[in-house]
Amino acid sequence: MPGLILQLQHFFLVVLRVGSVLLFLPIWNSRTVPKQIKVFSVLVIALALTPVVAGTLPPFPQTWVALLFLVLRELLLGLSLGLVVRFVFDGAQMAGTLLGVQMGFGMVTLIDPQTADSSSLIGDVFSLTATVLFLALDGHHLLLRVLAQSFGEVPVGGPALMPASLFSFLIPMGSVMFELMVKLVAPILLVLFLTQVAMGLVARTVPKVQVMIMAFPVTIALGLIFLSLTMTLIGYQLSGRFAWFQGPLFQVLKLWHG
Numbered sequence: 001m002p003g004l005i006l007q008l009q010h011f012f013l014v015v016l017r018v019g020s021v022l023l024f025l026p027i028w029n030s031r032t033v034p035k036q037i038k039v040f041s042v043l044v045i046a047l048a049l050t051p052v053v054a055g056t057l058p059p060f061p062q063t064w065v066a067l068l069f070l071v072l073r074e075l076l077l078g079l080s081l082g083l084v085v086r087f088v089f090d091g092a093q094m095a096g097t098l099l100g101v102q103m104g105f106g107m108v109t110l111i112d113p114q115t116a117d118s119s120s121l122i123g124d125v126f127s128l129t130a131t132v133l134f135l136a137l138d139g140h141h142l143l144l145r146v147l148a149q150s151f152g153e154v155p156v157g158g159p160a161l162m163p164a165s166l167f168s169f170l171i172p173m174g175s176v177m178f179e180l181m182v183k184l185v186a187p188i189l190l191v192l193f194l195t196q197v198a199m200g201l202v203a204r205t206v207p208k209v210q211v212m213i214m215a216f217p218v219t220i221a222l223g224l225i226f227l228s229l230t231m232t233l234i235g236y237q238l239s240g241r242f243a244w245f246q247g248p249l250f251q252v253l254k255l256w257h258g
Contacts, residue, residue: 024082091180096126103223
């Protein structure tokens with residue numbers, strides 16, 4: 001009986017780490033994924049990891065205060081890991097949103113089921129493209145490997161405070177979103193800018209031409225054409241970023257370890 005209780009305590013600690021990390025990671029935290037699947041995946045992953053990492057687990061907290069601090073620490077660890085991945089996905093979403101506005105889709109907004117907020121049509125296309133590439137490149141395998149190694153790098157338990165060095169590491173990484181946004185849509189934005197300049201010249205030289213009526217279909221058509229032509233470049237940029245964040249993820253674990 002004591003052995004069974006110890007195993008259940010270990011299982012609870014592993015579930016806490018797995019659930020805290022998956023809570024902030026893309027795909028798993030999507031509103032489109034049923035809650036039953038989320039709970040089932042957390043339990044299955046924790047069940048597989050418990051025998052492997054049992055030797056690194058601390059004694060079970062004896063008080064509610066200690067348990068509360070342990071839960072808070074695990075949530076902060078999951079948040080710091082999730083931010084690194086989110087920088088790439090949010091950069092793709094921002095790129096699509098910016099492109100949609102420049103193409104004339106700024107007035108067209110949809111309700112994003114992942115965030116329950118309005119989002120642009122092109123932004124959803126970029127977000128879904130990033131998700132498909134992430135799964136095709138086995139990015140979810142990388143996240144599960146980081147999760148498994150986190151038990152050895154950052155043992156469960158400890159002070160419920162993020163290291164100061166972690167802040168100085170994560171905050172500058174926010175520029176990754178803007179850098180990726182520019183790289184994904186810069187060629188198309190250049191074409192759309194030249195199109196607007198050409199439309200302005202036509203309006204000045206031939207005032208009778210209804211430029212405002214022509215501008216919308218021409219801008220949308222050129223935007224969609226060049227978007228289809230540059231999808232290979234977009235996929236290449238996203239693939240490179242998915243291969244890039246492996247280093248920052250392990251760096252976050254090292255900073256938590258101190």
